[in-house]
Each structure stands twice: as C-alpha cells, then as structure tokens.
Amino acid sequence: MPLIAHPQSMAFEAPLALTSGASIAGYTLAYETYGQLNADRSNAVLVCHALNASHHVAGVYEGQSKSEGWWDNMIGPGKPVDTDRFFVIGVNNLGSCFGSTGPMHANPATGRPYGADFPVVTVEDWVNAQARLLDALGIESLAAVMGGSLGGMQALSWTLQYPQRVRHAVVVASAPNLNAENIAFNEVARRAIVTDPDFHGGHFYGHGVVPKRGLRIARMIGHITYLSDDVMNEKFGRQLREGISPKYSTQDVEFQIESYLRYQGDKFSEYFDANTYLLITRALDYFDPAGRHGGSLAQALAQAQAKFLLVSFSTDWRFSPARSREIVKALLDNRRDVSYAEIDAPHGHDAFLLEDPRYHAVVRSFFERIGSGVAA
Amino acid sequence: MPLIAHPQSMAFEAPLALTSGASIAGYTLAYETYGQLNADRSNAVLVCHALNASHHVAGVYEGQSKSEGWWDNMIGPGKPVDTDRFFVIGVNNLGSCFGSTGPMHANPATGRPYGADFPVVTVEDWVNAQARLLDALGIESLAAVMGGSLGGMQALSWTLQYPQRVRHAVVVASAPNLNAENIAFNEVARRAIVTDPDFHGGHFYGHGVVPKRGLRIARMIGHITYLSDDVMNEKFGRQLREGISPKYSTQDVEFQIESYLRYQGDKFSEYFDANTYLLITRALDYFDPAGRHGGSLAQALAQAQAKFLLVSFSTDWRFSPARSREIVKALLDNRRDVSYAEIDAPHGHDAFLLEDPRYHAVVRSFFERIGSGVAA
Numbered sequence: 155m156p157l158i159a160h161p162q163s164m165a166f167e168a169p170l171a172l173t174s175g176a177s178i179a180g181y182t183l184a185y186e187t188y189g190q191l192n193a194d195r196s197n198a199v200l201v202c203h204a205l206n207a208s209h210h211v212a213g214v215y216e217g218q219s220k221s222e223g224w225w226d227n228m229i230g231p232g233k234p235v236d237t238d239r240f241f242v243i244g245v246n247n248l249g250s251c252f253g254s255t256g257p258m259h260a261n262p263a264t265g266r267p268y269g270a271d272f273p274v275v276t277v278e279d280w281v282n283a284q285a286r287l288l289d290a291l292g293i294e295s296l297a298a299v300m301g302g303s304l305g306g307m308q309a310l311s312w313t314l315q316y317p318q319r320v321r322h323a324v325v326v327a328s329a330p331n332l333n334a335e336n337i338a339f340n341e342v343a344r345r346a347i348v349t350d351p352d353f354h355g356g357h358f359y360g361h362g363v364v365p366k367r368g369l370r371i372a373r374m375i376g377h378i379t380y381l382s383d384d385v386m387n388e389k390f391g392r393q394l395r396e397g398i399s400p401k402y403s404t405q406d407v408e409f410q411i412e413s414y415l416r417y418q419g420d421k422f423s424e425y426f427d428a429n430t431y432l433l434i435t436r437a438l439d440y441f442d443p444a445g446r447h448g449g450s451l452a453q454a455l456a457q458a459q460a461k462f463l464l465v466s467f468s469t470d471w472r473f474s475p476a477r478s479r480e481i482v483k484a485l486l487d488n489r490r491d492v493s494y495a496e497i498d499a500p501h502g503h504d505a506f507l508l509e510d511p512r513y514h515a516v517v518r519s520f521f522e523r524i525g526s527g528v529a530a
Numbered sequence: 531m532p533l534i535a536h537p538q539s540m541a542f543e544a545p546l547a548l549t550s551g552a553s554i555a556g557y558t559l560a561y562e563t564y565g566q567l568n569a570d571r572s573n574a575v576l577v578c579h580a581l582n583a584s585h586h587v588a589g590v591y592e593g594q595s596k597s598e599g600w601w602d603n604m605i606g607p608g609k610p611v612d613t614d615r616f617f618v619i620g621v622n623n624l625g626s627c628f629g630s631t632g633p634m635h636a637n638p639a640t641g642r643p644y645g646a647d648f649p650v651v652t653v654e655d656w657v658n659a660q661a662r663l664l665d666a667l668g669i670e671s672l673a674a675v676m677g678g679s680l681g682g683m684q685a686l687s688w689t690l691q692y693p694q695r696v697r698h699a700v701v702v703a704s705a706p707n708l709n710a711e712n713i714a715f716n717e718v719a720r721r722a723i724v725t726d727p728d729f730h731g732g733h734f735y736g737h738g739v740v741p742k743r744g745l746r747i748a749r750m751i752g753h754i755t756y757l758s759d760d761v762m763n764e765k766f767g768r769q770l771r772e773g774i775s776p777k778y779s780t781q782d783v784e785f786q787i788e789s790y791l792r793y794q795g796d797k798f799s800e801y802f803d804a805n806t807y808l809l810i811t812r813a814l815d816y817f818d819p820a821g822r823h824g825g826s827l828a829q830a831l832a833q834a835q836a837k838f839l840l841v842s843f844s845t846d847w848r849f850s851p852a853r854s855r856e857i858v859k860a861l862l863d864n865r866r867d868v869s870y871a872e873i874d875a876p877h878g879h880d881a882f883l884l885e886d887p888r889y890h891a892v893v894r895s896f897f898e899r900i901g902s903g904v905a906a
Contacts, residue, residue, distance in 0.1 A: 174778035402550035404808035432780035
C-alpha cells in the first residue's frame with residue numbers, strides 16, 4: 155500500500171525579516187509530513203527542495219496514482235529515509251509557485267499580485283521561515299536536515315544558522331556557492347525570461363499572458379546543465395528524430411536531443427512561474443557562507459555542530475565532486491564528524507534524484523546510524 | 531609597418547549544387563589575400579573561419595588602426611604562418627553576414643531578401659564554394675588549409691572532398707562532429723532567436739526590426755561554452771559589479787560575469803545576422819564525415835592524403851582534446867602523417883584565437899616544414 159500524502163499549509167502573521175533588509179508581511183507555507191513524530195519529538199527530518207520541486211517530497215495523493223513526490227524513491231516506509239522510523243517534513247519555500255506565498259499571490263500593500271515586487275529571498279531566509287514552521291509544529295531539534303543541489307545549500311545553512319537545532323545534515327550534489335559559470339547560466343536563463351515581451355516587467359499576471367518563450371529557454375539551458383555529456387550522448391547522441399536523412403532545415407526539429415529539450419521547455423512553461431524562476435536562481439547566486447568570513451569556508455563552517463553526510467556524483471559538472479570536497483575539507487578543518495561518498499554515476503547532476511543502489515545504500519546506512527540514537 | 535588588408539570579392543554565375551539537394555543561383559564571395567603567390571603557385575594557404583569570423587583574417591584596413599583580422603596574431607610577416615613566404619587566402623563563407631552572399635541579400639527568385647529562405651549550407655558546400663574561388667584564382671593545389679573550431683571542420687573536409695588539392699591540413703580546437711551537448715547548446719540559441727517576436731519567421735528585414743533579444747541570448751550561451759570554468763572563475767569569480775554588498779535584485783546586474791555576458795550579447799546583437807546564426811549552427815550540427823561511413827571515422831578519413839597537424843587545448847570543453855584525439859586516431863589507423871599537440875592552456879575553446887607561445891611555436895614549426903618544400 156503506497157504512502158498517502160496530505161498537503162497542508164500554515165499561515166504566519168508576524169512579518170519575516172529578510173536578508174535584503176526588506177521584510178515580508180503575513181505569509182503561508184505549504185508543507186507535508188510523513189510518518190509519526192515520536193513522544194520526545196526527536197525523530198524529525200526536514201527535507202529542503204531545489205529549483206523545480208516542492209513540499210510534495212514522498213508518497214502519492216489519494217486516488218492519483220502517478221503523483222509520486224519528487225524524492226519518493228528515497229523517502230517512505232522501508233526506504234533509505236524510513237518513514238516508519240522518522241517523521242519527515244517537506245516544505246515549499248517562500249516565493250515558490252507550488253502553494254507557499256509567492257509572486258503570483260496578492261501583495262497586501264496593493265491588493266494585486268506581487269509580481270516582480272516580491273522581495274528577494276535568500277537561502278538564509280528560507281531556513282528562517284522553515285524554522286518558524288518547526289516552532290509551530292513543536293519541533294525544537296531535527297534528527298536531520300537533508301537536501302540535494304539548492305536543497306543541500308539549505309541543509310548546510312541550517313547547520314550554520316541553527317547549529318543547536320540540527321543533529322545531522324545530509325548535503326547531496328551541492329556546493330558551498332555558485333562559481334562564475336553557474337551564475338552565468340542562471341543569468342542567461344533570467345535574461346531570456348526578463349526580455350520576453352510577455353514578461354511585462356514581472357507584472358504579466360494582469361495582462362493574461364505568461365512569458366513562455368523565456369521559460370522554455372530557461373528550462374532548456376537548465377536541462378543541459380543537469381545532464382552529463384555521457385548520458386546525453388548515450389540517450390540521444392546524434393540520432394535524427396525522423397528517418398535516416400536530415401531534412402536540412404534551420405527551424406525544424408532534426409535531432410532527438412532537440413525534440414527532448416523542446417518538450418522539456420514546453421512542459422515547464424505550462425506550470426512554472428517566471429518570477430519564481432528569477433527568485434530561486436538569485437537565491438542560488440547569493441548563497442555564499444564563506445563570503446561573510448573573508449572567503450574562508452573553514453571559518454564559516456566553524457559554527458556547525460551537526461554530523462554530516464556529503465554525497466557527490468562523478469559526472470555532475472553543475473556541482474562537481476570538487477565542490478563537495480571543498481565543504482568536506484572545511485568541515486574536517488574544524489574537526490567535525492563528516493562522511494563523504496563520491497558516487498560513480500553517469501547521470502550528471504540529475505543523479506541525486508535517481509535510484510542508484512550505492513547512493514541509496516550510503517544514505518540508508520547514515521540514517522540507520524541516526525535512527526539508533528532516536529527513540530522508537 | 532603593419533600588413534594592410536584589401537577586401538575583395540568575386541561573383542560566381544554558375545549555380546552551386548548544395549548537399550540538401552537545393553542549389554544556390556549566382557553568388558558572391560568576399561575574400562582577402564596576404565603575401566604573394568609564387569611562380570609555381572605552390573605556396574597558397576587557405577584559412578577557413580568559424581562562427582563569428584570572416585575573410586578578414588590578418589592585417590588592418592588602411593587608416594583603421596584597430597581593425598586587425600581575427601587571426602592576426604597567427605598570420606602575417608614573420609608570424610607562425612609567414613606571409614613573407616606563403617600566399618594566404620581568407621574567404622567569407624556563403625550565408626555569412628560579412629560580405630559574401632547571405633540571407634540579407636536579394637533572392638533572385640523574388641527580388642526580396644532571402645531571409646529564412648536562404649538554402650541550408652553545409653561544411654561540404656562551403657568547401658565546394660571555396661574550391662571554386664581557388665579555381666578562379668588559378669590555384670590548383672594548396673600548400674595548406676587551416677582553421678579552428680568550425681574552421682577546422684572545413685579544413686578536415688577539404689582533405690576528404692579534394693584530397694589531391696591539399697598537401698597539409700591544420701585542424702585546431704575542432705571535432706569530427708558535434709556531440710549531443712554541442713547540438714543542445716546550438717538548439718537553445720536557435721530557439722531564442724526563432725521565438726523572438728522580432729524574428730518574423732526569418733523575414734524581419736522588411737519589418738525594420740532585428741531579433742536582438744534572441745541574438746543576445748544566443749551569444750551569451752555561446753560565450754559560456756567558449757570559456758573554461760577556470761578562466762571564468764579567475765576573470766570574474768563571484769565579484770560583484772558595484773561595491774561589496776549585493777543589491778538583492780532579480781533583474782539588475784549584480785555580478786561581474788553578468789555584466790560581461792550582457793555586454794557581449796548586446797555587442798553581438800548590433801552586428802550579427804540572425805538567419806546567419808541559424809545557418810552556421812546548423813552547418814555545425816550536420817557536419818559528420820563518419821556518418822556517411824556507418825559511423826566509422828577511420829573509413830571516412832581513408833580518403834585524406836594530406837599531412838596533418840591537430841591542436842587541442844586542455845580546458846576546451848566545447849571541443850575537448852578527446853575529440854581531436856578521435857581524429858588523430860582515425861588518421862593513424864590509415865597510416866597518415868599526423869602531428870598532434872595538446873596545449874595546456876586555461877582559456878577553454880577561445881584559446882585557439884589567443885597568442886600562446888607553445889601553440890604558436892607548434893604551428894610555426896609545422897609551417898616551416900611546409901615552407902621547406904615550397905619554392906620561394
């Protein structure tokens with residue numbers, strides 16, 4: 155019997171002060187929980203999401219058989235993060251377009267959608283908002299916080315912002331900050347959205363249009379960076395879409411890879427919010443704990459008290475293993491308890507979402523260690 | 531005293547049959563020559579250009595001090611390709627926007643600009659057009675053909691289409707075909723152009739607009755792939771453009787790398803033709819000599835008779851050293867005379883245009899060897 159997920163939401167009335175100096179008035183967070191919080195409230199695991207995901211981490215919605223959560227292969231009864239043992243919380247971040255307050259919602263100051271006026275939110279702001287949700291759920295301390303990619307940055311930031319509230323942190327396919335190339339790809343995607351005439355300066359909601367051209371380009375760029383060269387060659391290579399002879403056209407789809415990318419772009423443009431895309435890529439750009447310590451990651455991570463598991467994937471060129479090793483080294487410089495696994499996987503950055511036996515075994519074993527210190 | 535370049539052009543009245551099955555009616559090629567053709571016409575070197583370059587390979591235009599040709603550091607009096615010894619020819623390819631017949635010129639069938647109706651041209655078509663130019667210049671055989679990137683593909687194709695007319699080939703930072711990731715980047719750039727409302731299906735000339743949004747995005751993506759991760763981090767890193775504190779904005783320029791990319795995109799959109807961009811990226815996509823030999827590059831290159839120099843650059847991730855080594859191996863499988871240099875350079879794909887002493891020494895030495903077999 156599959157795990158059934160129940161979306162919930164919680165409204166917060168007190169304004170939240172943001173890194174930028176602005177603050178956001180009352181807001182709502184969408185979240186889901188799986189499993190049972192134990193009596194001493196010591197088995198809570200918070201899962202943070204990356205760019206394109208949400209609070210719907212695991213399970214399916216009642217009567218919707220193909221509605222698996224984005225990390226359903228990792229989290230559930232008997233899975234590496236075992237919901238028979240842990241109380242798992244998925245939360246949708248502020249500014250997202252999947253249920254929490256975001257740019258498409260009404261700005262209380264104007265009564266109209268925030269649009270481009272939604273305040274810029276950072277990884278640190280998200281962590282603060284998540285901490286308030288935990289307060290409301292009566293959870294003082296997390297058995298673990300975990301996430302992949304941008305979600306891993308949030309997990310890392312939790313250990314720095316609330317070192318006393320995090321006993322373990324699992325940081326997968328992540329990085330201590332974006333490098334220039336990462337920022338560059340984000341910027342091209344943003345320019346594609348912002349220069350789409352249907353963007354209307356971010357206030358497109360009132361015009362009855364969506365900057366789909368820009369969203370499509372943004373997603374196509376994203377997909378290239380999520381996949382490894384190897385897996386792209388293996389899945390698509392130079393295969394033509396139709397027949398064996400090219401049509402010799404500049405605009406038609408000729409190669410399979412073009413068809414795949416166009417499909418991914420089209421699909422994304424149907425459901426993702428353009429302002430959210432800008433906000434989330436900016437949160438990525440700005441994340442840089444070392445930046446507040448003169449560039450020293452070791453100094454920045456000195457605040458962390460948690461035990462860590464870091465995982466990277468050999469063919470991930472978006473956040474390469476070298477970036478994870480920077481975090482591992484900075485933690486070891488501080489004599490922190492850190493496990494690190496570099497998984498030899500062909501799938502590039504996307505590997506963190508896929509079911510790889512070695513990867514899942516490493517996470518399972520880490521959570522068994524956590525579970526052994528937690529009351530049933 | 532600098533080398534003075536003189537742009538020339540030659541009109542061809544006979545139609546040229548194209549790979550696609552179409553043909554192009556009368557057309558003009560822009561070209562330049564440097565140095566003197568010797569008495570037995572044995573010292574000619576043809577230089578083929580890549581995406582964004584032209585027939586203006588070396589020297590400056592009279593009275594225009596900053597008008598150096600795109601490979602001026604390589605070609606000129608006393609330079610690695612010494613114009614005191616060789617007669618060097620630069621030619622602008624069909625479909626380009628720098629002087630040869632292209633999409634912005636009148637289609638004789640309609641009297642209006644070709645626009646998107648300009649026939650798709652391939653690397654092989656360009657080589658055929660270049661061969662006609664050599665015929666007209668009275669050059670039966672080339673001492674060498676050379677090019678970098680897409681230009682290197684033309685040089686390679688010369689040795690297959692006209693094996694008897696090429697004594698040496700210099701193929702720099704090139705590849706035997708595009709892989710899926712290369713095609714993917716081209717496709718995103720093309721979609722950005724084609725979906726720009728100012729593209730008007732490729733017939734924007736009559737609307738008094740230019741699809742600059744799309745061209746900017748295309749160029750930004752290109753620039754990311756031309757540079758190495760290392761050089762991007764070294765040149766830009768995470769440096770903010772102004773001051774030391776971010777402005778927390780989704781649309782303003784925050785990081786130096788954003789400013790650089792926007793500048794490159796803006797500049798490109800002022801002078802490059804959108805239809806030419808589509809044509810040239812498609813020529814890249816379609817190039818695949820092995821494809822006509824069941825995927826065997828060794829079989830494809832069996833036709834080559836030239837002596838080869840291949841050069842690649844360690845940090846080039848667009849056309850990595852591994853791609854050059856595929857060509858080297860296929861030539862060695864055919865017992866061809868091939869020299870190969872893998873230059874340890876930090877600049878990525880762009881390295882082929884830069885002045886690196888080891889790289890230039892390798893090319894100089896190869897041309898000295900060529901020169902020793904050529905009458906003065």
